[in-house]
Amino acid sequence: MKREAVEEFVSSVVEGIIAGTEMELVDVEYVRERDWYLRVYLDKPGGIDLDDCQLVSEQLSSKLDEKDPISDNYLLEVSSPGLDRALKKDKDFIRYNGRDVDIQCFKPVHGSKQYTGALQGFTDDTVDILINDEVVTFERSTIAQIRLHLDF
Known part of the structure; x- marks a missing residue:
């Protein structure tokens, strides 16, 4: 298989x-x-x-x-998926909307491969993150992984 x-x-x-x-x-x-x-x-x-x-x-x-x-x-x-669980399914994006997330991209997007910000919404093709009072839209195809952000 x-x-x-x-x-x-x-x-x-x-x-x-x-x-x-x-x-x-x-x-x-x-x-x-x-x-x-x-x-x-x-x-x-x-x-x-x-x-x-x-x-x-x-x-x-x-x-x-x-x-x-x-x-x-x-x-x-x-x-357990852990405190810094990866967000993969639509229900994850709905449940954790507004929470801080870490995004890792396959290649630089807007000048960097890693971002942290508040999840603001999503579509089938995009994810919106609030970074420094600005909503940044990422194409899902550019995102390697999205995880809940942990502050220590």
Whole structure:
């Protein structure tokens, strides 16, 4: 199975596992670093805890062993998306509208590859960020990643 197909398959399995719970599937990644990793990110009101991760991990592992859709050896990780979670879906942009985000671009846009500002809105093709009292529009095709900004 190709990477995208693995992610779609695992997403559908996880959605079945968490149906009827407060948990929400945030993202699934199937990536090769040194080894292959299958990462499942979950959230729920009040945050995900270790018991939630263990429950989903055990059930998902069992279903993946049963169906065996992934030919490569991989490491399964089930976790929270973290405080600096990546924004990928429309519901993420709606939920975090007004919050500060960090944008990393594939190549320089408006003179830089990295920006921090308040999320002001989005369309299918663009994302608007308030930077120094000016709304800057980024084409989604130029954005490598958008994450919630953390202030320490």
